Amino acid sequence: MTKKLSLNIGLLCIISLLQIYGLSRLSLFHVSPDALSIFLAFLAVTVGQRTGMTFGFAAGTITGLLSGNLGLNMLSRTVEGFIAGYFNIPENSHATANQKSRRLYGAVAISSFAANAIFSIGYNPLGYSPFFRIAVLGLLETILTLGLAFLVNRLFLKKNLSD
Amino acid sequence: MQKFFSFFVRHNAYLLLALYCAIASLCIKLQNDDFMTRLRTGSLEFTAYLGDKLMSYSYLLHLRKENERLMLLNTDLLARTLNLETASIDDRNRRKLMADTTVNASRFIMARVVGRRFSDRENMLLIDAGWRKGIKKDMTVLTPAGLVGRVTAVSEHYARVMPVIHADFKVCVVSDPTNVMGVLGWSGGREFTAQMERVPISSALKLHDRILTSDLSTFSVRGIPVGRVERIVPDKLFYTVDVKLAVDFSSLTQVLVAPLKIEREKVEMSGDNAVGEPLQ
Numbered sequence: 001m002t003k004k005l006s007l008n009i010g011l012l013c014i015i016s017l018l019q020i021y022g023l024s025r026l027s028l029f030h031v032s033p034d035a036l037s038i039f040l041a042f043l044a045v046t047v048g049q050r051t052g053m054t055f056g057f058a059a060g061t062i063t064g065l066l067s068g069n070l071g072l073n074m075l076s077r078t079v080e081g082f083i084a085g086y087f088n089i090p091e092n093s094h095a096t097a098n099q100k101s102r103r104l105y106g107a108v109a110i111s112s113f114a115a116n117a118i119f120s121i122g123y124n125p126l127g128y129s130p131f132f133r134i135a136v137l138g139l140l141e142t143i144l145t146l147g148l149a150f151l152v153n154r155l156f157l158k159k160n161l162s163d
Numbered sequence: 164m165q166k167f168f169s170f171f172v173r174h175n176a177y178l179l180l181a182l183y184c185a186i187a188s189l190c191i192k193l194q195n196d197d198f199m200t201r202l203r204t205g206s207l208e209f210t211a212y213l214g215d216k217l218m219s220y221s222y223l224l225h226l227r228k229e230n231e232r233l234m235l236l237n238t239d240l241l242a243r244t245l246n247l248e249t250a251s252i253d254d255r256n257r258r259k260l261m262a263d264t265t266v267n268a269s270r271f272i273m274a275r276v277v278g279r280r281f282s283d284r285e286n287m288l289l290i291d292a293g294w295r296k297g298i299k300k301d302m303t304v305l306t307p308a309g310l311v312g313r314v315t316a317v318s319e320h321y322a323r324v325m326p327v328i329h330a331d332f333k334v335c336v337v338s339d340p341t342n343v344m345g346v347l348g349w350s351g352g353r354e355f356t357a358q359m360e361r362v363p364i365s366s367a368l369k370l371h372d373r374i375l376t377s378d379l380s381t382f383s384v385r386g387i388p389v390g391r392v393e394r395i396v397p398d399k400l401f402y403t404v405d406v407k408l409a410v411d412f413s414s415l416t417q418v419l420v421a422p423l424k425i426e427r428e429k430v431e432m433s434g435d436n437a438v439g440e441p442l443q
Contacts, residue, residue: 017213020210021213021214021217024280024282024284024285027282030281030282030283031282031283032282049176050175050176050179053176053179053180053183054179054183056183057183057186057187060187064190065202065206066206066209066210067210067280067284067285068203068206068207068210068285068287068316068323069284069285070190070194070199070202070203071187071188071189071190071191071192071194072187072191074183074186074187074190075183075184075187075188075191078180078183078184078187079180079184082176082180085176119284120283122191123284124283124330125283125284125285125286125287125329125330125331126281126282126283126286126330126351127329127330127349127350127351127352128283128351129351133283137283141283
């Protein structure tokens with residue numbers, strides 16, 4: 001249990017740094033895929049809503065400290081973990097790997113879009129209209145994140161999900 | 164009591180959410196607090212250090228030195244050009260320049276851009292000069308081509324710059340040679356076009372007029388090129404003016420930081436302290 005927790009904390013730190021210094025540079029129309037959303041969704045789906053939310057809060061703290069926008073990052077990531085928690089798969093579930101993957105994609109899409117919307121309401125550095133920022137860019141970011149989630153799921157997560 | 168605990172166990176996810184949201188809201192509310200500012204400064208130092216290390220791999224050593232030498236040369240030339248241009252404008256308007264605020268601009272601090280974010284989540288530049296090199300909040304950042312932005316946060320070795328292409332950035336500008344004043348801001352869209360506001364329809368602004376920073380600006384020294392008038396559309400009372408920015412933000416590597424414009428008396432006079440008596 002402690003080993004798994006330490007592993008998740010380590011992964012959270014690495015993915016946060018990767019997001020800030022790596023993925024944020026791969027932008028398309030000023031939005032980039034969000035690896036942290038995938039990680040939080042995965043935790044919330046496999047472990048539980050409270051864990052997803054707590055890790056969301058921690059992820060928001062790290063990214064907020066690194067980007068200088070602490071409160072808003074905390075808020076959006078916490079809500080992200082909370083929403084992803086509604087897609088949680090109980091331990092005794094008999095769902096197939098494909099069904100579990102679909103739940104993960106659902107969690108990624110909904111929670112990432114919601115977190116992006118909250119962030120957009122609080123901070124809009126490029127001066128876009130709220131509709132464009134939330135609906136168009138939010139949707140684009142969600143699609144990019146889903147693409148990344150699909151890739152990551154195929155390469156790493158599928159085995160964990162089917163266990 | 165048992166009821167309370169059963170309520171807590173049943174709804175602990177919501178309570179936890181409320182707790183986290185409350186902490187986050189508190190952080191948003193206190194973001195200008197001393198402690199939060201110190202925290203931001205510390206994280207800025209760390210972020211910039213990491214960014215600097217990552218970027219430095221992409222620099223070839225001799226190319227970097229050559230750039231710095233050329234930038235020094237540019238610094239000198241820019242200082243001279245600014246002084247000459249300001250003097251020429253003054254002469255044309257037959258005004259005597261009693262207190263030239265650009266005198267202070269002859270000593271710039273050179274800095275390298277070590278981080279750049281231009282996304283819907285963050286829009287800023289990081290430069291490798293902090294308070295140790297004399298950088299202070301609200302100093303003007305520029306290149307020989309024109310205005311880049313304003314320093315918004317400073318740590319020991321790094322500073323964060325709000326670029327002209329930030330929705331919250333505003334600067335007082337004046338056109339040359341028509342001498343029309345306005346406020347320049349960026350309202351999103353293309354990265355190389357800003358908007359000049361509050362230009363009365365009766366003004367003599369023309370297409371391709373040069374736009375420079377004005378003496379009315381509270382942070383910027385005057386005479387720094389900002390761009391050229393690209394489009395003028397008349398509205399009811401004011402013109403809608405598009406300005407093509409002089410600086411290409413996509414290829415910024417080196418910048419200059421102008422000394423802080425010290426005009427305490429002017430700021431105090433335009434504030435609530437203006438009571439008609441000599442200020443201390």
